[in-house]
Structures are given as structure tokens and as C-alpha cells.
């Protein structure tokens with residue numbers, strides 16, 4: 001039976017980088033008999049333009065029916081002034097929530113070929129390989145009530161709610177421990193338990209789940225300290241698990257440690273490993289349409305998809321190897337270019353990966 | 358009329374570093390006719406031990422009556438397992454809130470003598486001088502309701518509330534703009550307005566306040582991007598203003614960019630510039646009692662106190678100059694020690710500053 005993949009190129013550089021990822025995916029399909037079928041739709045600003053909303057019901061239905069979703073990136077200045085309720089990001093949050101994609105895996109890996117690109121000293125980041133497991137469908141991103149109102153005094157006020165239930169914490173903690181088991185067996189759970197009630201429950205539940213993983217060395221860290229330690233000595237971490245908001249902040253910080261966020265893929269999984277895959281970087285409207293964006297994070301997202309959702313480790317490995325080869329050949333898009341390497345555009349980079357594969 | 362300063366040494370290394378700061382303060386008092394009077398009390402774990410609570414009513418009254426408070430650091434493993442309601446941090450949060458210390462100023466300055474200590478490349482951080490203005494008495498730290506409860510299903514859940522009113526945002530925004538005016542006239546307001554209702558109000562109010570500061574170049578940045586940009590190119594920032602939680606995370610990240618958090622003071626001010634001053638670092642229980650902690654952040658907190666609460670710029674400058682001199686002499690505590698410099702203990706470092714002053 002064929003596997004259905006829904007492709008959502010999105011906004012900004014999304015369509016350009018997706019075109020390259022699709023080339024790679026089609027070739028992998030032929031080469032490894034993956035039997036995948038692709039269909040295409042819109043998310044974010046492109047969906048606002050086409051359907052009037054950033055995630056149309058029919059698109060959501062297609063995503064539900066698909067076996068995996070591959071996303072480019074969403075957002076851009078064109079939609080900055082529209083009604084907040086239909087901003088591009090709302091489409092992203094809605095698809096995450098509606099598909100139950102609660103486990104967001106964000107690797108921060110330093111490619112040896114790109115070691116110079118980091119703003120950190122080489123000895124601090126050489127060999128860096130962290131996996132951040134971020135809770136993605138709960139917490140303050142979706143908590144109710146949330147409201148902006150005018151007080152009797154005439155003053156405006158607004159509030160958000162940060163809720164977590166035991167089961168939400170338990171399932172993401174399990175993902176953290178499972179990932180640690182297949183890596184270096186170290187899990188750091190990040191919270192703010194000295195201040196937040198939700199973090200106190202978070203810590204308690206993570207401790208409970210830990211009993212089922214006696215081989216994993218568990219530590220707890222406050223989020224402010226984690227933000228410091230990522231700068232000071234990032235290699236102390238293996239897997240980090242944390243809530244939606246802290247995960248948003250720390251995964252971006254961690255990815256920037258590598259100096260090449262244009263290289264980093266991510267996966268958002270549901271309880272059955274159905275997933276949505278996307279590059280960690282954004283839609284980069286400033287360079288959209290110029291054919292210079294780095295397609296490698298999206299290509300590596302294809303690899304993550306084959307690995308996690310389709311259990312095609314061989315094809316996934318082959319794509320990663322092909323990416324490593326083009327880096328070895330000295331090919332670089334502008335974001336990772338440095339003296340002595342060859343600057344190429346989006347399509348040339350995609351073609352090189354296809355060639356290497 | 359004499360100025361009253363309440364000294365709260367706190368826990369861990371607090372008493373050791375405070376002893377040195379008090380030496381410096383006493384000398385400055387004599388030299389510059391500051392006419393300050395010191396009194397001493399306990400906060401945090403030391404207060405739990407003495408009074409049964411981390412902030413006794415009588416201590417709070419003394420703090421209210423004082424013209425400024427100088428704090429060491431609070432917390433330690435000894436009090437980790439006690440009732441959360443009386444943990445050391447609760448005393449800190451309570452004194453901030455009760456004294457109305459809504460404006461937390463956290464400079465991240467790279468001392469040229471200590472440039473090597475940073476984990477970032479020298480060219481990325483040379484000359485770094487950022488001021489983070491953190492809202493300190495509102496937001497999710499104090500928001501009500503907050504609760505842990507058992508649902509009908511038997512499952513536990515917990516939640517916190519993140520509220521901000523227009524007036525809370527306006528007064529901290531003003532501090533941000535005022536600070537930018539006496540610095541490089543650039544203010545970056547950090548929020549998560551693409552997700553949070555409170556951040557949308559934050560951004561709107563900051564925009565309103567901006568009208569009174571036409572000379573300040575204002576930008577807005579999402580917190581995840583700010584966490585990245587601090588790693589990528591921290592020198593793009595002059596003053597950053599943000600809420601309590603984001604400020605906790607970003608100020609710690611920023612201070613670590615300098616590689617010498619043992620050097621960084623902070624001020625927490627009320628509407629009349631009455632303030633509490635403390636080092637940015639924690640109570641470091643692992644090295645407490647060994648006489649090796651770095652007292653310079655606390656000594657520089659004295660300088661900040663003289664500058665902001667007592668308008669004694671001359672005395673403040675003199676203390677900063679004295680600190681710079683001992684660094685020039687090559688004296689270093691263990692945390693900032695490197696090859697070719699002289700390792701000294703807490704008291705020797707304090708004595709050297711006294712000597713230089």
C-alpha cells in the first residue's frame with residue numbers, strides 16, 4: 001500500500017526549498033521503492049491568500065488522511081497587519097494541535113564541515129549533538145482562558161494561562177526517555193519549579209516516569225540556568241525535555257550554537273509516530289524568491305520523515321550521507337558560505353544532493 | 358541626614374562575598390562622606406533557620422524603612438526539601454513584590470581583561486555592553502489564579518496565569534526607554550506577540566510609550582529569535598526590555614555570554630529609584646565556606662547602589678575603577694582565572710579592591 005505525503009510549501013523561501021526536497025524525495029522513492037505518493041496544498045500566508053484562512057478545513061482533512069506532512073515555513077510581512085486570528089502562525093499552531101503532534105524533536109548538531117560557522121569557540125561546540133524534545137500541543141500556547149479586556153478603571157489588561165495535565169507531561173516525558181535510551185542515556189528536564197505550579201507538577205511527573213527508565217541518568221534544571229549552560233558548556237547535554245514555551249526558546253538558542261540553523265530539520269509527532277516534518281528555520285522573507293536559500297534543512301527533514309514515520313532507515317541514512325558529501329565537496333549556500341568553499345544557489349544545492357544520492 | 362542600608366547576606370557564598378562588599382562600602386563611606394549607616398538581617402534559607410520563614414515581617418519592615426537593600430544570594434540544598442511555601446526563593450520573590458521593585462536592571466558587560474573567559478569567539482563579544490531591563494513584580498511569577506488540583510478523572514493538573522496590565526507595561530517600558538536615552542538610544546522589546554495575548558498588549562503599549570521617545574530607535578523581537586540573536590550577534594543590542602519570565606531567561610543567557618557572571622551586578626528599583634542590589638550569580642552552595650568565591654559582582658552592586666539610589670556617581674565610578682585596577686593587576690578568583698594571572702581568594706580580592714580604592 002502506498003504512503004501518502006502531504007506537501008505544504010508555505011511562505012517566503014518555503015516553495016523554493018521545498019522544490020529541492022521534493023526532488024530528493026522523488027529520487028529516494030524510486031531508488032528505495034518507498035512507494036510514496038505526494039499531494040500538495042497551502043498553509044500559512046499562502047493559505048490566507050488562497051482560502052482566506054491560514055489552515056483550510058479541506059487542507060486539515062488532507063493532512064489527517066496523509067501518512068506524513070512535509071512543511072516548508074510560514075509567515076511574512078505581507079500578512080503582518082491582518083486580523084491576528086488568521087495570521088499565518090495560527091495555521092501552524094492549529095495543524096499541530098488538530099493532528100495531536102505533541103512531541104517536537106529538534107536536534108542541534110554541529111556539522112564538522114561547518115564548525116567555523118558557530119559564534120562559539122570551536123572547543124566548546126566541536127561534536128555538539130543535542131536533541132531537544134519540546135512539548136508542542138499544550139501549555140501557554142493553547143491554555144484557556146486567555147483574554148484582553150478593559151478593567152473598570154478603564155485600563156486594559158491581558159492574560160494567558162499555562163496549564164499542564166499529568167497525562168500531557170507523562171507522554172512527552174516518555175518520548176524524552178525513549179530518545180535518551182537510543183542515544184547517550186542522559187535526560188535533562190527543564191522547568192521553573194521554583195516559581196511555577198505547572199513546573200512543580202512537571203518535575204513530579206517526570207520523576208515518576210523515570211522509574212521505568214532506570215538506565216537513563218535524569219537531571220532537572222531551571223530554565224534560566226539551562227539558557228546559561230547552553231552557552232557555557234552545551235556538550236554537557238544529550239537529550240533535553242521541556243514544555244512548549246521553554247522549548248521554543250531553548251531549541252532556537254541551541255540551534256544557533258551550531259551556527260548553521262539552515263541545516264537543522266525537526267519532527268513533530270503524534271502518539272503513533274505520524275508526523276509533520278519541517279526545517280527549524282523560518283520563512284526568511286528577506287531572501288525569498290532569489291534562489292539563494294539553503295534547502296538542506298528541508299532535505300534533512302525528508303530524511304527524518306523516512307526514519308521516524310516510515311521506518312526507512314536505509315533511505316534516511318542515504319540522504320544524510322548525500323548531504324554530508326555535498327558539504328565535503330565544498331558546496332555552500334550563502335548562509336553557510338566561508339572562504340575557500342564554493343557558493344551555490346538553492347537549486348544547485350538540491351541538484352548536488354540528488355547527484356550524490 | 359544619614360542613608361540607611363539594609364544588608365542581607367543570604368545563603369551559600371552570600372556571607373563571604375558580602376563581607377568584602379561591606380569593607381568596600383565602609384571605605385567609600387569614609388572617603389566620599391556618603392553618610393550611610395548599615396544594618397544587617399537575614400533573607401532566604403538563613404531566614405528560614407532564624408525566623409522559620411524566608412522573609413520575616415520585621416525584616417520586611419526594616420527593608421521598607423531603609424533607603425536601599427544590598428543582597429548576597431539565596432538558596433541551597435539544605436532547604437530543597439522543605440515546604441515549597443517557605444523555600445528561600447519565596448523570600449526573594451516576596452521582598453521584590455512587597456517593595457514594588459518592578460524594574461530589574463541586568464547589565465551584561467564584557468570586561469576586556471576577561472575576554473578569554475567567554476565561550477564565544479572574541480570578535481563576537483569584544484566590547485559587549487547590553488542592558489537588560491526585566492519586569493520584576495508582575496507576569497507569571499505572581500499571576501493569580503495558580504493551582505494544582507485533581508480532576509474528576511483522578512488526573513492531576515496544574516496551571517499558572519500570565520497577566521499584564523497596561524500600567525505595568527507602561528512603567529517598565531519607560532524605564533527601558535529612559536535607559537536607552539542615556540546609552541546608545543536603541544531599545545529592543547522582546548515578547549511572543551505571535552502567540553500570547555499578554556504579549557500583544559505588551560507590544561501595543563510599548564508602541565504607545567515610544568511616541569514620547571522619538572530619539573530612541575525601537576525594535577520588537579520574538580523571544581525565541583532574541584535567544585538566538587544573543588548567541589549569533591549579541592552586539593546588535595543596546596537595551597532590551599522584556600517581561601519577568603523572558604527577562605529571567607534572557608538575562609541569564611546574556612550574562613553568560615561574557616563568560617564571567619561572577620562580575621555582574623544587578624539593580625531592582627521601585628518607582629522612586631529605591632532599590633535592592635545584588636550580584637547576578639546565585640548562592641553557589643558547592644563552593645560556599647571555602648573562601649574562594651568572587652566578591653566583585655557584589656562590590657559592583659555597591660557601586661550600582663551608590664549610582665542609582667544615592668546619586669553618588671563619583672563614589673560609584675571610583676569603585677568601578679578600583680575593580681578594573683585589580684583586574685589589570687592580574688588578580689583573579691577561581692571562576693575567572695586563566696593562565697598567566699594570579700589566583701586569589703575572596704578576602705584577598707576584597708582587600709585588593711579596598712587597597713585600589
Ligand SMILES: CC(C)[C@H](C(=O)O)[C@@H](O)C(=O)O
Pocket residue numbers: 089092093248551552581
Ligand atoms: C511561528 C511560531 C508560532 C512558532 C512557535 O513559537 O512555536 C515557531 O517559533 C516555532 O518554534 O516553530
Ligand SMILES: CC(C)[C@H](C(=O)O)[C@@H](O)C(=O)O
Pocket residue numbers: 194195224446449450605
Ligand atoms: C531564584 C529565582 C526565583 C530568581 C528568579 O527567577 O527571578 C532568580 O533566577 C533570579 O533571576 O533572580
